[in-house]
Amino acid sequence: xxxxxxxxxxxxxxxxxxxxxxxxxxxxxxxxxxxxxxxxxxxxxxxxxxxxxxxxxxxxxxxxxxxxxxxxxxxxxxxxxxxxxxxxxxxxxxxxxxxxxxxxxxxxxxxxxxxxxxxxxxxxxxxxxxxxxxxxxxxxxxxxxxxxxxxxxxxxxxxxxxxxxxxxxxxxxxxxxxxxxxxxxxxxxxxxxxxxxxxxxxxxxxxxxxxxxxxxxxxxxxxxxxxxxxxxxxxxxxxxxxxxxxxxxxxxxxxxxxxxxxxxxxxxxxxxxxxxxxxxxxxxxxxxxxxxxxxxxxxxxxxxxxxxxxxxxxxxxxxxxxxxxxxxxxxxxxxxxxxxxxxxxxxxxxxxxxxxxxx
Numbered sequence: 001x002x003x004x005x006x007x008x009x010x011x012x013x014x015x016x017x018x019x020x021x022x023x024x025x026x027x028x029x030x031x032x033x034x035x036x037x038x039x040x041x042x043x044x045x046x047x048x049x050x051x052x053x054x055x056x057x058x059x060x061x062x063x064x065x066x067x068x069x070x071x072x073x074x075x076x077x078x079x080x081x082x083x084x085x086x087x088x089x090x091x092x093x094x095x096x097x098x099x100x101x102x103x104x105x106x107x108x109x110x111x112x113x114x115x116x117x118x119x120x121x122x123x124x125x126x127x128x129x130x131x132x133x134x135x136x137x138x139x140x141x142x143x144x145x146x147x148x149x150x151x152x153x154x155x156x157x158x159x160x161x162x163x164x165x166x167x168x169x170x171x172x173x174x175x176x177x178x179x180x181x182x183x184x185x186x187x188x189x190x191x192x193x194x195x196x197x198x199x200x201x202x203x204x205x206x207x208x209x210x211x212x213x214x215x216x217x218x219x220x221x222x223x224x225x226x227x228x229x230x231x232x233x234x235x236x237x238x239x240x241x242x243x244x245x246x247x248x249x250x251x252x253x254x255x256x257x258x259x260x261x262x263x264x265x266x267x268x269x270x271x272x273x274x275x276x277x278x279x280x281x282x283x284x285x286x287x288x289x290x291x292x293x294x295x296x297x298x299x300x301x302x303x304x305x306x307x308x309x310x311x312x313x314x315x316x317x318x319x320x321x322x323x324x325x326x327x328x329x330x331x332x333x334x335x336x337x338x339x340x341x342x343x344x345x346x347x348x349x350x351x352x353x354x355x356x357x358x359x
Contacts, residue, residue, distance in 0.1 A: 016120070017130055020144050022112050024218035031222045034140050042224070045251070045258045053252070054078040055264060058182070059089040061189050076193035079272055083287035084252050086267040087186075087240075092178050094266055099167070100175050101244040104300055106165040107146065108216045118146065118160050127160045131213075142226040142293050143217040150176035150304065151210035176210060179240050179304045186238065186270065194280060196319055201279070204308040205237060209337075211307075217249060217291060217299040228291035228299070233348045234273035235340040236305040241269040244300040253288040274351040275307060275336075278328045281316040288348060308333065314354075328354045 023032070056078060060071035078085040107115070120127035128146045148160055150172065162168045187201040217228040228249055241250070243263045250269065251258040261269065277286045293299065308314070315330025331354065339350060 017140055019112060020130075020140075020142055021108065021216060021218050024142075024220065031142075031220060031226060035142055035226045036222070037139060037225060037227055042227075043258055044256075045260065046254070051254070051259060053082055053084045053086060053259075053261060053269075055086045055088060055267070056270075057089050058087055058091070058185070061185070072189055072193060075189055079190060079193070079276075079284040082252075083272040083285050084261070084289070085270050086264045087182070087270050088264060088267045090182050090268055092175075092182075096174070096178075097242065097266065099171050100242065100302065101300070103165050103168045103171045104214050104244055104302065107162050107168060107214070108144075108300070110162075110164060114164065118162055120147075126157060139227075139230070141229050141291075142220050143215055143228045143291070145216070146214040148172070148212045148214075149209065150212045151180060152207050153177075172212065175302075176212065176304070179306075180210065182240060182268070183238060183306050190276070190280075190284070194283060194320060196317065200317065200319075204279075204312040205306060206309065208237075208309045208312075209307040211236070211305045213303045213305070215291070215299075215301045215303065217293045219296050219298055220293050221295055223293045223295040226293060228293040231288050231290040233286035233288050233351060234271060234305060235275070235336075235350050236273040236307045237275040237279075238306050239271045239273055239303055240306075241271070241301055241303045243269070244302065245298070247294050247297045247299040249291045249293060249299045250301075251290050251292060258290070273305070274348070274354075275314055277351065278314060278354060279317050279320075281320040281324070282327045283320065286348065286351065307337075310334070327356055329356060 054074060054077070056075050057071060059065060060067040061075060062068060065071070075085070115128050118128040120129040125131055126147055126149060129144070130141065131145060131147060146162075149156060153173070153176070158169070161172070183205060184202045187205055188198040191198050191201045215229070220226050231253065243250070248260060248263060250261040250263075252261060253259075263269065271289070272284045272286050274286045276284050310333050312333060313330050314333055314336045316326045316328055321327070339353070
């Protein structure tokens, strides 16, 4: 079943559009209209620097740490009130993150024709290109991506895994495995905070689907009129994002305004996705976020999205839906994945399709 889903083409994909990195290199005086956003769409940004997402220390989350009780409560509030946090002391060495950065940079520096050898195939999201382009007239994001399935490892389609740089595949293989270690640790802490058996969530994500998106956002002279990544909540379970250079660009929606995130050096940005909101029956909320671009510098990041294994149902966990009743529909995983890859990014519109009441 997993093999069938991961490599099957009929889940849908994205329409082909022009490569943004190549477009940006032309030195255009004006950005093509399809990338320009109305001022009303860009919204209002927080001016204050005093508001920041919580920082969680993974070492202190360990049950044998003297600060465990305080840190796990802090983690609970971060998932409940923010949906976003920065994770420090996660156990991945700085030198290894630097190697991930170097390999990613080297890939995006390759000639366009060489990168195109890893291009998405029709009706498939995997590969080099763009995602969530479902019509010929929708607005486009100012960025390119390489989208790969990292887990289960046995189901990787190496056709899309670059051979250049030579270390890319081995680096990403190790990175993928390290992220699973962090994921399962966080899911056990989440389950404990939700009053569940520690392995309830983790067991559903073991042998789960991990999708890795390497992002390249070129500089843009009209940066205040384009969008690197359209506002959305992640349709998956839990996302771990690494910013690969010193150019910030992530913004989250808070009180109907956009809050710029200042990345803590070496930290992972972790966010709750729609699947965890559904499974927690609304106790934890996925949060809209977006990426903006810089007028002078490129920005690179890697987002790793984690979904349960294919046997898991996407719906409220019975122990959390028992008292108040289920607030979301239950779906089989195959149908849920199909909805993800065939929908354009649009706030929390995908999650709204699963609501049974106003939560």
